Amino acid sequence: MSVQVAVAVAMFIGVVAYAVLGGADFGSGFWDLTAGDAHRGAAVRTLVDHSIGPVWEANHVWLIYVMVFWWTAFPRPFAAVMTTLYLPIVLALLGIVLRGAGFAFRKYAGSLRQAQLFGVVFAASSLIAPFFLGVVAGAVASGRVPAAGYGPPLASWAHPTPLLAGVLAVALCSFLAGVFLTADAARAGDQALSERLRTGSLAVAFGAGAVVLLALVPVSRDAPTLTDGLTGRAAPLVLLSTGAGLGTVWALLRRHHTLARGAAVVAVVAVVTGWGVAQYPWLLVDEVTIAAGAGAPRTLAALLVVVAVAAVLVLPPLLYLFALTQRQAARASH
Amino acid sequence: MALSLGWHIVLACFGVAFPAMIFVVHRRGLRRADPVALGLARRWSKVAAVLFAVGAVSGTVLSFEMGLLWPGLMGRFGDVLGLPFAFEGLSFFVEAIFLGIYLYGWDRLPPRLHLAALVPMAAAGVVGTFCVVSVNAWMNNPTGFRIVDGVVTDVDPWAAMFNDGVWLQFAHMWVAAFMVVGFLVSGVYAAGMLRGRRDAHHRLGFGVPFTFATVAALAQPLVGHLLGLRLAVTQPAKLAAFELALTTEERAPLRLGGVLVDGQVRWALTIPRLGSIIARNSLTAPVPGLDAVPPDQRPPVNLTHLAFQGMVGIGTLLALVAVVYWLARRLGRDLLSRRWFLAVAVAAGPLAVLALEAGWVATEVGRQPWTVWQVLRTQDAAGPGSWLWWSYAAAFMVYAGLSVGAFVVLRSMARRWRAGQEHLPSPYDPADPADPAEAAEAAESVGR
Numbered sequence A: 001m002s003v004q005v006a007v008a009v010a011m012f013i014g015v016v017a018y019a020v021l022g023g024a025d026f027g028s029g030f031w032d033l034t035a036g037d038a039h040r041g042a043a044v045r046t047l048v049d050h051s052i053g054p055v056w057e058a059n060h061v062w063l064i065y066v067m068v069f070w071w072t073a074f075p076r077p078f079a080a081v082m083t084t085l086y087l088p089i090v091l092a093l094l095g096i097v098l099r100g101a102g103f104a105f106r107k108y109a110g111s112l113r114q115a116q117l118f119g120v121v122f123a124a125s126s127l128i129a130p131f132f133l134g135v136v137a138g139a140v141a142s143g144r145v146p147a148a149g150y151g152p153p154l155a156s157w158a159h160p161t162p163l164l165a166g167v168l169a170v171a172l173c174s175f176l177a178g179v180f181l182t183a184d185a186a187r188a189g190d191q192a193l194s195e196r197l198r199t200g201s202l203a204v205a206f207g208a209g210a211v212v213l214l215a216l217v218p219v220s221r222d223a224p225t226l227t228d229g230l231t232g233r234a235a236p237l238v239l240l241s242t243g244a245g246l247g248t249v250w251a252l253l254r255r256h257h258t259l260a261r262g263a264a265v266v267a268v269v270a271v272v273t274g275w276g277v278a279q280y281p282w283l284l285v286d287e288v289t290i291a292a293g294a295g296a297p298r299t300l301a302a303l304l305v306v307v308a309v310a311a312v313l314v315l316p317p318l319l320y321l322f323a324l325t326q327r328q329a330a331r332a333s334h
Numbered sequence B: 001m002a003l004s005l006g007w008h009i010v011l012a013c014f015g016v017a018f019p020a021m022i023f024v025v026h027r028r029g030l031r032r033a034d035p036v037a038l039g040l041a042r043r044w045s046k047v048a049a050v051l052f053a054v055g056a057v058s059g060t061v062l063s064f065e066m067g068l069l070w071p072g073l074m075g076r077f078g079d080v081l082g083l084p085f086a087f088e089g090l091s092f093f094v095e096a097i098f099l100g101i102y103l104y105g106w107d108r109l110p111p112r113l114h115l116a117a118l119v120p121m122a123a124a125g126v127v128g129t130f131c132v133v134s135v136n137a138w139m140n141n142p143t144g145f146r147i148v149d150g151v152v153t154d155v156d157p158w159a160a161m162f163n164d165g166v167w168l169q170f171a172h173m174w175v176a177a178f179m180v181v182g183f184l185v186s187g188v189y190a191a192g193m194l195r196g197r198r199d200a201h202h203r204l205g206f207g208v209p210f211t212f213a214t215v216a217a218l219a220q221p222l223v224g225h226l227l228g229l230r231l232a233v234t235q236p237a238k239l240a241a242f243e244l245a246l247t248t249e250e251r252a253p254l255r256l257g258g259v260l261v262d263g264q265v266r267w268a269l270t271i272p273r274l275g276s277i278i279a280r281n282s283l284t285a286p287v288p289g290l291d292a293v294p295p296d297q298r299p300p301v302n303l304t305h306l307a308f309q310g311m312v313g314i315g316t317l318l319a320l321v322a323v324v325y326w327l328a329r330r331l332g333r334d335l336l337s338r339r340w341f342l343a344v345a346v347a348a349g350p351l352a353v354l355a356l357e358a359g360w361v362a363t364e365v366g367r368q369p370w371t372v373w374q375v376l377r378t379q380d381a382a383g384p385g386s387w388l389w390w391s392y393a394a395a396f397m398v399y400a401g402l403s404v405g406a407f408v409v410l411r412s413m414a415r416r417w418r419a420g421q422e423h424l425p426s427p428y429d430p431a432d433p434a435d436p437a438e439a440a441e442a443a444e445s446v447g448r
């Protein structure tokens, strides 16, 4: 593997991690938004608070990791995307900012009125952010970012593939979060809440499946290179993702909540990895390859040092944090 | 960029300096089984949770803005200056993870382990400051690449990261963070004492951050002076603007205050010789003047000069405040019983923030018209201009909203603490098992 590809893989691992961890985070906003009024929704909102409270900041650093790697390793393609897709990027950014602040403020809000205001901001922006991040991914994947940048501000992304990618991102986030929260509620011993979330998650799963089916025809016309990849090299991953998605539904129906959680993660990892494999070796599809877009070799080598340091310094405490919060959730049920 | 940075940098200071202060009170609480200190640590950790969250989202904005606003810089030099950002990303990870562990760990983790979670946070603050300041120092002292026929080659990211300017600039910024947080936090408790709340809680809440701030305030003029000494060699145009020097002079005077109007220095208090002494450590060495700089490479003189002297003036004043307090204490006088001193202590926090902002303005505006000193002009670094103003207005509104939100939440936290509610149940959390009375109250507010 060339050093360029190695760095691209390291960066893409960040994308996958963000899709799973950040995705479950974002998706919890969907359940928060649809939980009902303060009385009915209190249980769901409390669960969301407990589930993502300790981890959301760490989950969200994956995005920064990706950004930093991108501009350091592939500076020119980075500038090209930024100057072309600035509208969806700014909107995603707005969503991210409002969501993080809304979440942190709500937790310590002084009155119900304040908490409701911050809560609505948190929940609504939780859907805006993944939608526009999906749009950006879709625009890159369908070959809409010119190598030299400065593509048309609207026409670069107002197309079926980017928009459907945005919808799909929201659906996947909601699905993932629904499965996670169902498991958390069951583990904390709240069967009624767990049942409510389970029904909702099944509905969202069918919705997400419908989006994928509806997207097939327009995307295959709109994004031929991506479609070739998805039906060719990435086909096993696409199949794996489909299988894992169906497996999640089955596990939910049988109330195997931990199994459902695992299968949902596999489904999302497989579909995102499938996108990456499908567009390889393109960085910006049909415009710039990984090798052509890469920056100076010594910088790429230095970035691999960063990856090694991260594996030693960041992963163990991150796993400890996850283990800690999960263990406590289990203990709280006794 | 300037707006986001000006806002982010204050919050970033909390990420850098606050963990160390929480560590001190928390350790004291454990060692002496002191409920006051432990209570303080618990409250500060909740304040930190809010401020870090806002700091994290504002930092995310910055990482996007780098590309949105400076494509000319990032596209050409991304692989030169990117490495410190990558390490900074690591330190954010460490900080966010251990913050999560620390906040979650109250009443759940063994006390020593829980306390230890603060250590990596403080360490990550050091590394993070170094890395981000390293980028700014690189813009002042660009190294680690060559330009051949307009193309950037021979990139050495390590040389760029450890450029000549980085150590002093890092030291200056790190110390500034302790000044800002120390004076702001001690100011909050000074305000409480002004209103007659003089219990052990307020005395400790004032004492610990003020001690940190004192050490920092005494170190800062020294570090700043060393930083200034380099300028005559590295960026004479900036030094000339700092000193309001129109012509190169030996035995240069120091001009306090004053502005340049129509090529004349007005309203300045001129002290002979002091300029050479301060800027060059010598009685006679010349201070470079603006006449040595081609007109199209001169920075905006007045803003640079006033920002610089504002920073130095405030820094000197704050160092004096700290000295006066500890001297009086040695002489057996407790200035905390004097209203005037408490008022000064309250003002010290905002003044330190002002000095911080002035410092960045001085170093950034003083570098104009260059974004990267003598390599890249600001106009070539920036993105397409037409929509910049709109994004600026939008960013301003978002920041105003965030500031108001943070203020409202922190104030309501303080109010509920004073009313004796220690655990701050969220209104969506009707069954906080920690305290049945609060749970009942919260349930009532949910049912309303």
Ligand code: HDD
Binding pocket: A057, A060, A061, A064, B005, B008, B009, B011, B012, B013, B014, B015, B016, B052, B055, B056, B057, B058, B059, B060, B061, B062, B063, B066, B092, B093, B095, B096, B124, B125, B128, B129, B132, B133, B173, B177
């Ligand atoms: C004094 C040091 C300092 C300065 C000058 C800056 N930062 Fe910063 N930044 C920090 C010190 C810091 C920190 C203390 O490490 C923060 C604050 C809260 C946190 O978690 O980390 C942080 C947060 C933070 C984050 C979010 C990390 C997270 O989610 O936890 C990003 C992406 C940036 N910063 C990026 C920047 C950029 C691009 C800057 C300038 C161009 C910048 N920061 C200036």
Ligand code: HEM
Binding pocket: B001, B002, B005, B006, B009, B066, B070, B073, B132, B133, B135, B136, B360, B361, B364, B365, B368, B371, B378, B381
């Ligand atoms: C350590 C972090 C940094 C801080 C705190 C900082 C601070 C500032 C401040 C306060 C200004 C305002 C000057 C003005 O009013 O014109 C400014 C301007 C500027 N900054 Fe930075 N800066 C930092 C790093 C960076 C980085 C990493 C970049 C490049 C990507 C950058 C690029 C610029 C440019 C090009 C300007 C000139 C803007 C103008 O003249 O309008 N700065 N910076």
Ligand code: HEM
Binding pocket: B133, B140, B168, B169, B170, B172, B173, B176, B177, B179, B180, B220, B221, B222, B223, B224, B225, B227, B228, B229, B231, B238, B311, B312, B313, B314, B315, B316, B352, B353, B355, B356, B357, B358, B359, B360, B362, B363, B364, B366
């Ligand atoms: C009291 C004496 C002080 C002196 C002599 C001094 C000196 C300097 C000098 C010469 C610079 C410019 C460096 C450059 O552009 O290369 C600078 C920058 C700066 N100063 Fe100060 N300073 C002092 C106090 C303070 C205080 C009290 C603060 C904040 C609390 C502060 C914050 C800053 C910041 C944030 C910068 C820009 C970033 C950097 O260069 O690291 N300074 N200072």
